[in-house]
Structure formats: structure tokens, C-alpha cells
Amino acid sequence: MRCGLTEKEVARQQLGFEEAENSALEPKSAGDWWTHAWFLELVVVVNHDFFIYSQSNISKVQEDVFLVVSMVDSMYQQLCTYIMLIGIEIWNQGNIFPMTSIEQVLNDFSQWKLISLSQLQHDAAHMFIKNSLISILGLVYIAGICRPRIDCVVDNFQGDTWSLFANTVAHELRHSLGMQHDEEFCFCGERGCIMCTFRVPAEKFTNCSYGDFMKTTLNQGSCLHNPSRLREIFMLKRCGNGVVEREEQCDCGPVQQCEQDACCLLNCTLPGAACAFGLCCKDCKFMPSGELCRQEVNECDLPERCNGISYQCPADRYVQDRIPCSDSAYCYQKRCNNHDQHCREVFGKDAKSASQNCYKEINSQGNRFGHCGINGATYLKCHISDVFCGRVQCENVRDIPLLQDHFTLQHTRINGITCWGIDYHLRMNIPDIGDMKMVLCVAQERSASTRSVSVCLSCHTSAFLRPAI
Template identity: 30%
Template structure:
């Protein structure tokens, strides 16, 4: 509710941080060099492979000066069972749907080897490959690394659709062939047509009003203090005119909820056994049109998410699994269809921010349980140089929260992101998915020049003592060549967010009976229907004594798999009472094993609002309070850790401390935990205060501003009727009366209803709320004896003498 938005500026002055931290992904600089793939060979007797083959693939680079070998095995991490691909016509209607069979996809993972001068092969990195054509003249696409330098293999048809305008041009040919470029081949000098100057950077997710509201104190600079003449220099009319953050619109997003320096490198909070985040993907008409067939669209989606999934699996023990794929027709509609309003041609007047909002509404109406959805758009759909955008910390949020941001524009928030097709597509997917998991950007040189940006948890420092991550990791604000890992700070950021329930994780599957879009297959690390276990193929099953890597059945004598089940010890069910999930506090009791099942029981936490001692309450399984969450966030910036919340109303974290100076508030780019008390007796829910009442809001406001109400009345010597300008209620008028008597503060709330037949009728259906109640007759200045009813009706302000 916004009842006291105008008056909030009276309660405290606020310290506002300067400088934007962008959060979007940007296209790369031009290539300095491009190599062709020479002498490719599949090392099988027939040079043929199927979807479940394991084999070596060799080829030459740099005019045969370098010989590469990829040792490959099936990789089906994102492919599963009993799901369908849906095809839409240009009007957004379902044209048809069909199942996808796993055997259609020749998707592989493995290691990369380099032939040395001594004739020996040296292991130099990883590989992720999709075979497009086998036989004597094979074609393939994918990525591999050589000592940290990522190599990207593309067919000319793919390369020409995503190339930079200044990249080398490939010659036309009657038959397809393959080109390869390295991250080290990307030019380092910023290009003016690609990279905006100044403080603007490639990823703009922090510019979303939800992620970082423009009116949020973090983006303002003035400091107003009472001891600097704040009260004496401003008339009462000016006080009501000062703009303040709108507490009803979320302004921070969900992130770690803790000091980022304190969790660098920590995996506490991430799952100890494999989990699966099931993802939905939709392609708009521009993305579909950038391929020569719908099958090519499907192949590329699988390829890109297959590569991105490896990063999440190896870092967080979470696999990205494709559950749904919606493919739009390649012909773009003349006007956006009501059934798929995000399906818009490019270039157009629709920005990437607007695409995300439109897609979010559609995703929120689906009612599925996916971890999130990704919209893929064509290469021409960039806004400037921006090629990706996501809502912060919206994992497992399948509903949609809609409202107006501080600029008046509509925004709809849900678990969704947008990615524009580039030749670094999997990295952009990994980056934007990182935001969905709650990751902020790594700090760069620009952010590090402003300590307030770092202190506000708006970027992830490289270490406990350093700041600039030098663009070396996936969550850098700009797309940089050679990045393929999350920074230690991002690891701690995401794991602590999951562990504290700042970011929801209840939609993550326990990796048993998982259904994804390509059928049950052994070796993909996902335990699907018909499998006892799946430790991830020959490489992933090294040292596993419970699971047979080739059959995905338990080995002789085993009844469970230690690597996948929390209540499994040495391939047997753990004894009853064995703790499988430790308690994190009084609001999150431990879970114990039953003795007859390998799975740990579901994590259960105390109901929000349950008292847990010392004046604290449970919220999202944490024993906490608004003040306590400020202490956790601001511990590094207050030597006495005497930080407290600035108010009791909003769900965006703002904190104060005597050490920060009188009446100074630091506002963070984070929300309070879901379940935290907020305005009017409500509870925070994804950054929005829900379930509050008018009477409760009066209580909250007076609690926050008791000295202010008494002070104004005493200083001016008037009976105060405070209302809020600009709020319409149609036929109804709401008035508030605040006054003081001695040391007590009193309030009355009047609710008026105008009849349809007599717009001037007054005093009907009066309901009074009070804190405490003392009967008062409020005279109309023009008509004594009648109650005041605003003409519009709107909220009004009157000043009269105090009693």
C-alpha cells in the first residue's frame, strides 16, 4: 500500500548512492582472426555415430599447424522424457506439438586434447559438441577449451547470422564446412558502435525498476539532515512535495541477503546431491527465422543449453534440464498477437526491457512449475549493444507480480529472462540465468571507483580485500572473451541466497523420475523413469560403488546411491534418525532419515511469524527481524554492528546506524526475506508487502514517525488532518486525523461513501479506526457542523490548533 509515501520524506533524510551498475549482456568486439576446420575425422570403423556412441573426433586448426582430439561420450543433461515441443503460428496459436526422441540428438561431452611436438596427446580442457552430420565428411558445432581459451566451432550458416559487421566473411560453398574462432581472437579495443561509453555497460538488468528502482535511494545523491536546517528551511507544503521511494513497487530483487565479502568461495547453501532446474524456452519469430528449419532451431537450443548446463552442474551441483520448448513461426506477425505478445519482429520500437515484461506476463499465466523460462530472440533484436536481460533472484517464481514502476511504466516480474542470439549464446544464457539464481555482477573498475556501490552489495568483489574482478568471470557486466567460470564471490552469492531462502529453490527436482524433452537416457546425470541411479556416465561415475555407469542400475548389493540420495551411506539406507539435513536454527529444524528410504525428507520450516526468541520471528526459515537482516548485511560497515532498519513498512532493505550519521539511511539493492513483517501487519512476498490492513498501516506509520507527528503538531500548534494527495477511490473518500494530547498520539480514520444519485451527499457510512480512539467532530471550515468530504474525492491537509 502507498498510504504514507508522501509523508515518508518527513520521517528521515536519506543517503543516496550515486552511479549505475548495469546488468545486461553485450555483443562482442570484432574478430582479429578466424580459422577453418581441416581434416575432420570420426574415429569409428564406419565413421558413423549414433546418439549413444563414445568416440574420438580429430581435426586440424591454423592451416594444419595444430591437431586437436576430442574424446566424446553422450551428454544428455538437458534431455528427458514425456515432454513435447509446441509450434506456434504467427498469431500465437498452437499449430501442432510433438514429442522429441533422444535418439535424434547427437549431443556429446568430453575432454579436449592437443598433439604435442613429441607426438603425445596432452589433456588441455573440456568439450561440448553436437554432430550435425557423420560419415567421411562430418559436420559438427560446439565449443571446447585449450588451456582456458574457449574455441567456438560454427557452420557458415550459423556464423553469418551472428557475426559482427567487421568480422571476416566466409565464402559461399555448395557444401557446408566449419570455421573456428577463439576468445583470444576477439579484439580487445572497445568499438564505438558496440560499446557505450561512460558508466553504461553491457548488462542492464540493474536498470530494471524491479532490480533497481530509479527512485530508489541507491541512485540519488542529496543528503538532507535535520541538524543542517532540514526542518527550518522547508515549509510544510514543500514537505509533502518531496519525492520518496514507492514502497509498494519492489526495488531491489532477491539476492544473497548477506554481506557478499563474507561468503566468497563458500558453497554452503548449495545442494550436496544433484538437483535439476527444469527450464522452459520459447523462440520468437526473429530467432526462428535466423535458421533454415525448425529442426535447426531445436538443435541449437539443445546445444546452447547443453553447454551452459555444464557450468551450473560443475559449480552448483544443479543441472539445467529442458522441459518445454515453444517454437514460433518464422513469419513475424504484423501486430503482436494477444496469445503471444512477446512475438514481435525486429528491429522495432520494442526494447529488450519491454520484451521481458511482455514475456513475463505470458510466462506467469502458464501455471507450470518450471524453475524459469527463457525467451530467445534473433540477432537484430538488440537494444543498442544489449543482448540479455533478467529479473534478479526469481528462480522458482512461476506467478507474476505486475504494477507500475517509479516512472509510471508497467512492469511484470516472474522467473524469466531474455537472450538475443549471438555467437556467444551459451555464455549469455549462463549470465542471465545467473541473475535468475540471484547473482549480482562482478565488480569492475568502474564500480570499484565508487565504494558506495560495493558497500550496497550491488557488485561482487573479487576477494575479501580486493574489488575489481578484471572481467575474468561469467557475471562481468560486459561480455568478455575467455570467460567460462563463475567467480568465487558469485559462488558464495548464489549458494548463500539458496541457503537463506532469499532465492527460492523449492522447484528444484530431487533428480528422481525427472521428465525432460528428450526421453530417458542413461549417462546424463539425471535419474529418469526406469533408472535406479545415474552418476553421469563413465567419467562422472569414477569412484562410485553404488551405480553401474552403463546400465544406470544399482550394483550388486546396493539399494541406493550415496552421490544422489541424502539418506544413503555406503550404498545402503542410512539408519533411522540419521541427520540428513542439519538445522539452521530454531525456525528450520533438522530432517532425519526414516531408515527405509534413501531420500531425505522434504525441508520443512516454521510458519512465518512464529516467535523464535529475543523478539525475533521466523521468516523463510530464518529466525530474524528487519533490524537483524540489516545487521547481517551491514556488519562490515558498522564497527559496533548497531545497524537497524529505517522503517517497518517497505520490503526493500534500507538500514541506518548512529555511525552513519544522524537521519542517514543506506538503501540496499536487496529485498527483505519473504515472510518479513511489513506495512499494516502484512508480510513481504518477493519484494512486495502483502496482506496488510489500513488500521495496521496507521500503526506502522505512527510507530516509525511518532516523534514527527508530535513534533509538527507542537511546532505549528495545530490539529492535523493528514491525507495523501493523488489517491483516487472512485465513489469513496478516505481521511486521516492525527493529533496529540500530552505524550500520546491519537489517530482517526474516516471512510465516506457517496451515493450514485447524489454526488454531494456527505457523512454516509462513516467507519472509524483509531489508535487509541477519542471521539472528535471534525468541522468543515466553510460549513461548520458538517464533516469534511473532499470534492474529488482526494486526500487533503488541514491545520488547526492543538488541544
């Protein structure tokens, strides 16, 4: 059994779509794509034969689809890509169009879904079919992601295990994301890799797949940037989804994850065990009362200890906001906030917080170098009274720090002073070292003889004033 995307089929598709959409895609800036999270909104259409195989039971079909998508999602997470199922359509009365060949099914499906699924915003549409007369496992438009006319995939279930079918779905979806079949010098560290031409049990992608994925997502992956709202994600309470629900004692998730769990069984029970996870669970038992489960990280934090009757570590506690800490600093949400200290941490021991003019000029711009928060994809400008609540600005910088990729240093000359700051791109899964995280911030007004400290009242709401202990 093999994938239907042969070299001949790839060439035919490229010839057909090259002229039509050559100028429609705007390239995005390059970089180390793995620092970003990608969110793929998936809709699945189940044909009538698949419905019959699942005992003609709509609930059973939903469970089967969820199981497959869950396994596919676990494979994708190695690339920091999350698969979110936002809809299922089940053809329980019969097939809407014939199922004679997989090429015909893909063509008819792509035309049908443009109209029938137009109200459901999605990044990829998959049709799950069961047809033993079709020997091809699946067919897809290469690099069709984020292109509504061709973001379609047909996956042919042959009645074998769900894990093998999940391999097929992951394989075909990767073609939609621009990945080609693995060739001679493609390696994943395992005997079988997901993008092999012929189906083999596999869970990893090769170096070639990583490169193809990067190329496609950077050039046309804009639809993968933003996650769905929680209410838009299609959810089903069931054993195996990784969430403890209803009468479940535990839920270790997909089969691959359960194989690594010594406490929780596939049927979501804990035979002979008290727990399967949690900071207060060790060797399937509750840790003794008084055992430290969360160490304090600084003078503004408090330690937490197990109570001996639960797997959960108590809620993270910290000292009350606005308690003094260090040198002229204040605690806020477990962090000792001090502009001078922050500058020293980033730019070295000689650095210090910049003048008020730097904060006023830069943080009032509302861009990635200066802002007072982010609303969706929009940077919020700081009001003049709140400029110290925005991104940290420093001066007296002697050495350029060695930063991770995707950070950019900016230095701006203002009234004879060089102001230094650091930007931060949206959607990165690394800490933002230029963020003061100070909703209850401390404004530092400098003069030749005195330094006064005042609370920025406009930066907080009453909810933030309640003690966190």
C-alpha cells in the first residue's frame, strides 16, 4: 500500500496551480521556525462506508475520529504544531458523490467543500473514506495549506489499526504542508519515518521534512498563526483524550503516551494505584504530608507542600503584591520588579534604567520595541503616566548581550542619551526578557537630588490588590 502522491502526480499538480497562484502568496520573513507554535484548524468529513464500518453509530464515528486526530496531534507536536478539530460531518444517509477512484474523490471533494463547508472556517479539510477497492492510501494537493481551493485531503481507511490509519492521515496532511516523500539522505533516527513512500509504523519526521515544512509555513502559513477560541474546538468527553472526565480515575491519553505510564491503564483506571500524575504523586502513590512540591523561586514567592491526600500540589502562592523587596523594588505576582535590576540582568552590571524621556518616547509608540501590552495581534501604546509599565529601557550599556534568535536589540539616541531596548515577536514559546510584567508598576522619577517612588494607579484594577495568599 502506498501514498497516491507520485512524482508524476506532483508534477501534474505543480503545472496546474503554478500559473494560477504564483503571485498570490507573499513570503514571510525567514528564521528559526521551531520557536513558533502553529495551530491547524481541521474539519473531517466521514463518508458513508466509514460510517457503516463504525457500526452505523454516530457516537462511535465521533470516538473513532477523535482517536485518530489525537494520535496525529501527538505526532505533530514534535514540530510545535497543534491539530484542533473544529468540526465533523458524517454522511450517514449515503455518499454525496461516487467513490470510484481516489483522484475523482479528491477532485469532487475539493469542489463540494468550497460550498458546503464555506461557513466553517478551517485550514485543512480531510475526507475519511473506507474503500477496499481503492488500493491508494491517500491523495492530497501538495502544499495546499492556507489555500481554500486546494486545502483538501482524502484518507483511505483499509480496516487495519487506528494507529496505522493515523500514520496515513499524518502523512497526507504533511503533503498538504509541503513535505515531499523522503529520499536517500533523509533521516529521522528510526527505522521508519512518517514521510516514507510506503506505509510503515512511524512517529518521527526527517530532516528533509523539517526543511519542507519550514519553507511552506514561512511562505504561505499565515492561516496557522492564530489558535481557535476554545468554544470553536469540537470536543468529546471520552477515555483517551488526556483529560480526566466524568467517572475516570485517570486518562493517560493516546496509546503511545499510555505505554509510558506505569500507573494509568488504557481504560482510564488506576488498579492498585492512588494516582498517575501530579507534583504530589510519586511511584503511583501520594507523597507524604509536608513534602516540598514547589520550591520558592525568589523572595516574592512562597513554597508549597503536599497534604498527603492528593496528587495535586497546592495552588502557587506568593507574597502580597506591593511588599518591598531588594533595593527600592516591589513584589508583583511572584516577581521582584526593579527597572535597574532588570537592566543589569539583561545588559550587564554597569547598565541601569534609562531616563524618563526614553520610556516616554519609546513606550508611547505602540510597536514591538515599546508598548504597554498586546491585545490580540495589536501592540498597545503606553499613556504618558504609564510609560514605566511598558518595556524596559536601559542606558549605560557597555556590552552587547548574547541573546537567543528572534530577539532584536534597538538603541535610540534621545536628548544625548542612548536608550537600549529589546523587542519580542508574537507567537514565540520563549520568555520575553524585555517585559517588566508590572501591572502594579513603580514609576521612578529622577532629579538631581532626590528619587521619589509612586504607584502607577492607572495600571491596575481592584482585583490585583487582593492578597494572593
